[in-house]
Amino acid sequence: MKPNIAIIGAGLAGLTLARELAEHAHITLFEKARGLGGRMSTRRNDTHQWDHGAQFFTARTPAFQAMLAPFIDNGTVAEWQPNITTLSPNKAPFKRPWFEPHYVATPAMNRLLKDMAEGLDVRLQTRAAALVQQQEQWQLLDENEQLLGEYDWVISSAPLPQTQELLPAELLGNRLDAYQMLPCYALLLAVDDAALPVWDAASVNDSPVRWVAFNHRLPGRNHQAGAVVVHTTPEWSTTHLEDDQEQVKQQLIDTFCTLTGVSADAITQAQLHRWRYALSAEVEAPEAGFVLNPHHRLAACGDWCLGGRVEAAFTSARQLAEALQRQL
CATH class of the missing domain: 3.50.50.60 (FAD/NAD(P)-binding domain)
Known part of the structure; x- marks a missing residue:
């Protein structure tokens, strides 16, 4: 039995x-x-959708590659080839190449989970x-x-x-x-697409923010313009985890505008999601x-x-x- x-x-x-x-x-x-979905979940409203957890994934082992193969064949998973840059406060951005395939589920990250x-x-x-x-x-x-x-x-x-x-x-x-997890904030913005830079995603140094992605430019999402996801560093998130959430949101909006040069007037919506358990700590x-x-x-x-x-x-x-x- x-x-x-x-x-x-x-x-x-x-x-x-x-x-x-x-x-x-x-x-x-x-x-x-x-x-x-878990951290591969997707948030939606009447006008936009945001993959507010995992933004992409790689496939480095033969077993994971084999599991993904049928989903790639049927279009559930697509390779993402973004124009990616590196941002730092008071420094000029520079192009950041990727040396391995990166994938996303379409038309949202949670689609892979639904099919599975x-x-x-x-x-x-x-x-x-x-x-x-x-x-x-x-x-x-x-x-x-x-x-x-x-x-x-x-x-x-x-x-x-x-x-x-x-x-x-x-x-x-x-x-x-023996294990430990760390938090992360996700700032979800609706922004006039014409106000956004030409790059698709950015890794960020020396900032409360560690990642910015123009979510609508991922494969299969072109119909939802101006969906931006901003992720914070685990260190900053830990320090500010219990702070007033409106103050956290405003500080991250200000940081996003400073990093990208986007005017606050171009932002039409802003939401904040607090991932208490987002990242694995570096432990033995x-x-x-x-x-x-x-x-x-x-x-x-x-x-x-x-x-x-x-x-x-x-x-x-x-x-x-x-x-x-x-x-x-």
Whole structure:
């Protein structure tokens, strides 16, 4: 009889794990958000859309390249070849070449996740909040202590802090303590396209801002002009994480205008998103790309295990799936 497995989180790691284990187990994914994506999610309103988390991804391993191949063939994933520059306060910008392919999902980053989720049992807007051990199984409860189901295995692909809250530390040997995540702000702007520079994206030095992208210039997004995404450094974000959010937003708008030369009058909309758990810290984490306790049937995976890149989420989940297939 196939085991029942609950996977917490329906981002790239959770969906990869579910697809890899689908032939070996009955899988249910629980996602607290309204939609798929995690940090590959997309925000929309009536006039614009912003990929406010991951802006692109690379594919450096044969396994990730093979997974992406059919999505590239059907147009879900496209190579992005931007005109990219480097910005610094009080310094002239200079062109920044890329030496490997960079990819985006079209027409939004979360499209890849939607395609990956086809045929899977995904429960959206469902927060897994607690575990209760009942003999050989785990009862999974929501925030209202209502039973979500009984499972042979519970695996978290959620960001590290949520994983730490859900999985009992004493059963994982405190192995989650070896990892750390850092915050990031995303400033989402609607700007008159005629006021924007000719480049498509910029890496930024010596500033609270580390990245600027004209999101509407990514493949498949040309119909939504003037969508700008600004990301901050983890250091600045950590210092200002609990500051008044309107003040943070205004400071970042001022910084964006100074860096790019765009007039504030050209900005027609501005939103701020606070990613509390955006980036993996540089820590001496264990070599394994996942955390596993086969005796208690608990595990965790995610990009935070392997450095925070999009491909890291896939690799962590795939490595865990290989280990689990030997257990199931």
